Amino acid sequence: MDDATVVYVHGNGNKVRKELLKAQWDTALFGTDMGAASRMAYWAPVRYDTPLPDHRPDPLSGGPPPVRETPDPAAAPRTPEEFIEQTLREARRKAGPALGSRSARAGEEELAHWLAKMTYSAETLGRAEDAAPAAAPPDLAEALPLPLFLRAPVFELLVKLTFEDVYAYFFGGVGExxxxxxxGELAGVRDGPLVVLGHSLGSVIAYEVLREERRDVTLLVSVGCPLGITEVQDVLPLPPAVPAGVAAWSNVSDLRDLVALDHWLRPEYGPPGLVTDHLVRNDSDNHHGITEYLRSAPVQQGLRTVFGRVASDPAE
Structure with a gap:
């Protein structure tokens, strides 16, 4: 439809400049620049002082992690439990305002449970995906100085930065x-069918905005979304429900995506019949990459019903 608009809400971590990020999403989803038919809700400056360089791939969108020095075994966490404590401590430091109320402290405990689940899942997934090549000695893993979790930097980075941004959103005074x-992006949308598409934390932000104020939305799309996780639901100010005005909600995730540990929104987000959960393969390095999600069959088919065109023609 010529009068349709899609509003993107990007996910965790710093991003490239707004115009380039919008162009990247347009290309992945439609294969072309959509001009005024797409808008990027670019919240990265709320958390990060300067955008990523144009040429640098985004590690939280499935790109390779940044090159880093070999960690000092004496300073690095030796176990997942130590990593959890370090990440929580760093999130508290970066968030700024201290937790004051009893309910806020309880909410922090809930998010800490989610951090632990992500970390242990990363350890398990890393064990499966970081297996030594057949030609290598079978005891290679035991010979390395760091625990397996820290030898899988794509998972370490995904867990760390995802948690820090989510923590800042709920407890760091930047959520509003x-x-x-x-x-602001929704206010600038012209009349016509509206799609709202959120990735990772972006899906939480979009959901909360639509819960706060009614907006007629033809299709809400969440990819790599943590809204199915009990610990995240527990810190939402309103009980789980499909936002009023949303005609249909498509939730898409990969079973290996650490951010979307609970992949089913339909049982908890009523009224019945509006949410459809889809499992897809996201073969980016961290199984959370936005490009792979945008090219997946459920996302492409959902957008075709509104726009009549997408970037590809995936099989069922």
Whole structure:
């Protein structure tokens, strides 16, 4: 439809500049620049001072992790439990405002449970995907100085930065500023069918904005979304429900995606019949990459019903 609009809400971590990020999503989803038919709710400046360089791949969108020095075994966490504690401590430091109320402290405990689940899942997934080549000695893993979790930097980075941004969103005093970015993009949308597409934390931000104020949305799409996770639901201010005005909600995830540990929104987000959960293969390095999600069959087919065109023609 010529009058349709899609509003993107990007996920965790710093990003390239707004115009380039929008162009990347347009290309992955439609194969072309969509001009005014697409808008990017670009909240990264709320958390990060300067954008990523144009040429640098985004590690939280499935690109390779940044090159880093070999960690000092004496300083690095030796176990997943030590990593969990370090990540929580760093999130508290970066978030700024201290947790004051009892309910806020309870919410932090809930998110800490999610951090632990992501970490242990990363350890398990890393064990499966980081297996030594057949030609290597069978005891290679035991010979390395760091625990397996820290030898899988794509998982370490995904867990660490995802948790820090989500923690800042709920407890760091920046949640309202992030939501205001989404409100601003929605306010600029012309009349016509509207799609809202959120990735990772972006799906949480978009969901909360649509819960706060009614907006007629033809299709809500969440990819790599943590809204099915009990610990995340417990820190939402309103009970789980499909936002009023949303005609259909498509939730897409990969079973290996650490951010979307619970892949089923349909049982908890009523009224019945509006949410459809889809499992797809996301073969980016961390199984959370936005490009792979945008090219997946459920996302492409959902957008075709609204726009009449997409980047590819995936099989069922």
């Amino acid at each position: 500023a992030m939501r205001e970015v989404v409100r």
